[in-house]
Amino acid sequence: MSIRGRIFFIVMSCLSLGLIFAFIVAERDLGASLQDQIQIELQKQGQIIQSSLGPLSQYNDLNSLKDETDALAQASQSRITLINSLGVVISDSNIDVDDLDQIDNHSNRPEVVDAQNNGMGWSRRFSDTIQQEMLYFAIVDPSSAQQGVIRLAVPYNYFDQAFRSLNTSVILILVVALIGSILAGIIAGNYTRENFLELERAVSRLESGDLKKKTIKSLPTKRVDEIGSVARSLSSISVDLKNQMTLLAKQRNQFGSVLNDLGQGIVVFDEEGTVTFNNDESLNILEIEDLINVNIKDIKLKPIKLMFDQAKKKGKYAMEFEIESNMGNKWILAQMNTAKGTKEFILVLHDETQLRDMDSMRRDFVANLSHELRTPVSVIRANSETLLDGALDNSKDARRFTSAILHNSERLTEMVTNLIDLSRIEYGDKQFNLEEIDLKNKINSVVEAMSNLAAEKNIKFKFDYVGDALVKADHGALEQVLNNLLENSIKYSNPDSAVEIKIRKQDNFYKVSIMDTGSGIEEHESMLVFNRFYRTAKARAESKDGSGLGLAIVKHLINQLGGEVGVMPRKNRGSRFWFTVQSA
Structure with missing residues (x-):
């Protein structure tokens, strides 16, 4: 049931019980009050009639007494009975004079007895004479020495009619009050429901993590009722929560940055072997796209599973293992420790491949x-x-x-x-003097200097230039780069072949490509030839002169000039070395 329905049900239940109770109390009190009012009215009429009749002893003629009695009864709209001290009815407004002798003696009637003893008396009972329930009032005639009694009677249904009329009015009032209360309850329920819905919407946004200032301000904190009190408490809690979340996010980012900058992979497992945390470096080392919520059984690396099992038994375990990689095999030094105070296991990974290569x-x-x-x-x-x-x-x-x-x-x-x-x-000790250099002229001058070396193997040079090529570089550095690359192209080219030199513009750079016709470079060696001291297997096998430093020097010089250098392997078709240098 909705809040509005519950409020309406509670209000209507309480209201209905209250109205029923009010009706019962009103019926009782109004009935008693009405009866008292009728009795007072009868008593007044009795006293008036007593004064109007005078002493009963003065009436010697029953017919004249009857006429007087009928006149007073009609005026008072009640039955009037005159009783002498012996209990004999001497006049009755509802009975003819000739029938009076057939009426029972009234000396034992309760109201008559009370009147003779106390001056007046009351009684509610069924009248055998007129076959109807009546309300009687009797008063003693003080002017009569024989203690005669004047009695007034009204049908009790007169009281019932008055009471029913009063009940009808009360019921009508209660029905109107009930309808008004229902309408008021509906309006109040709708109003309360809207207030709760407003609060609920704001709380739902907070629950979903929306802790923006606008959302917190949407809480009805300015209300002075209970909803406002709840809203103010929620607002205070939300502000504190937002501050805590901001602090936690900052600390998490700092912690994540520290872990990512460690240069080591960090993976945290729970006691079931499911990953609960990992940094980016761990993904790079293991070459896995995602680890969160992955179980150790699904990682498919037996060494890690072995370390996890051993760490459970011994508390920690370390080993070095090799995995297959897209760039060749990787050597990983790993250690797994049990976290203190928790049932988690921390795996630390370090890529040893570069150290091994070095x-x-x-x-x-x-x-x-x-x-x-x-x-x-x-x-x-x-x-x-x-x-x-x-x-x-x-x-x-x-x-x-x-x-x-x-x-x-x-x-x-x-x-x-x-x-x-x-x-x-x-170490940055070499100073560069950047100048505007005609790249084509510089290449031509180096080629001319290499002409004798090329002539020994009958190697020709082919040029593929497009437009002007002005670059910003250091003369000595650029010449050393060209010397190394062209000398290598001649050294490793087959006799009676050609070396092709190409220049192309690429954005703000010029790209120079030098292609020879030698035996070429293996693809896996293309990433290593620029390392210092490295010589290809074929170069070592053919006993070519060189220390493996020339290409390392080329790489560092080009990088210092703001360019890039690389090689495109062409197995059994020679090699294509290239570098870029900034345009002037």
């Missing part, structure tokens, strides 16, 4: 650099020993050995220079 590159660099250093050092040492053993005396041999020593010392110098340049670029 360690692998370090080992490769040491091996490559050792190999690269060993060869020129061995050549220098061998040629020096040969010269000391007597080759100096042979000018032809001495010149050949000296040339070998010079060539290998230049290789050593180049390697050391590259290491120093790379270190300066990485």
Whole structure:
């Protein structure tokens, strides 16, 4: 039942009970009051009749007494009976004189007895004479020494008629009051219902999480009744809740930022193994789209399930495991601990892949650099020993050995220079002087400097330029980038082939592409060739000169100039290296 219905039912129930009680009380009190009023009226009429008749003893003629009695009865609209001291009826307004002798003696009538004893008397009883219930009033005739009695009587149905008329008026009043109360109840119910609905709508918005200032202000706080009191309490609670939620959101964001900036994946499991929290880094490490509400059985990583089971038994467990990744296998160092004070388990993930790759590159660099250093050092040492053993005396041999020593010392110098340049670029020690440079002229000058190297393998250059190409760059840095890329393209291209150089405008940059016709680069190596100390397997197998530093230098120089660099593998069709530089 609605609030309006309940209020209406309660109001009408109370009102109905009140009206019924009021009707019963009114009927009783009004009936008694009406009867008292009739008795008083009869008493007054009796006294008037007593005065009008005078002493009964003066009437010697019953007919004249009868006439007087009838006149008074008609005037008072009541039955008048005159009784002598012996109880004999000497006159009655309802009985003829000739029939008086047939009437019973009235000396034992209750009202007559009371009147003779007390001066007046009352009685309500059924009249055998006129066969009707009557209300009697008797009064003693004080002028008569024989204590004669004057009696007045009215039919009791006169009282009933008056009472019914009074009841009809009371009932009509009560019905009007009831109808008015019903209408008032409906109006009050509707008014109360609208107030409650207004409050309910505001509370519903608050319940749904709408804690905007406008919503809180919509509460009827200005009312002075109970609804206003409830609204003010809700408003106060809502403001406090909003402040708490704002604080919690701020703390949650701060906590989330801290967890996301840790560089470690965090996953929280409940005791059933269902994920209740995780940060973004955990998704990146595990390469999973979503973990919230996912059970550990559905993650499909056996090491994590093993750690969860072991942590349940031992409190914590750590291990390193490998997973398949889109970019190759990943190595993950993980530890699971039991949270203090709760039945939750916290998994901490750390991606060790880069560290392993760096360690692998370090080992490769040491091996490559050792190999690269060993060869020129061995050549220098061998040629020096040969010269000391007597080759100096042979000018032809001495010149050949000296040339070998010079060539290998230049290789050593180049390697050391590259290491120093790379270190300066990485640590920001290298200063750049940005100028407007004609990119086509710069490429042409570098190509011309490489002509002798290209001629040794009969390699031609093809140019694909469109329009002017003015860029903003450092002369030395741009030349070093072109030198490294063009030298590599010549070094790794097949003899009697061509190297293609293309320039295209892309937004605020110019993109330079250099394509050779060598054996190409494997796709998985395309992400590694710009790492320092890295050399492809084919480069190592073919014993090409180089330390694996050239492309690392290219990458850092281009990044410092605000551009990008990359490679597009073309297996068995050569490689396509590209870089971008800002237009002037």
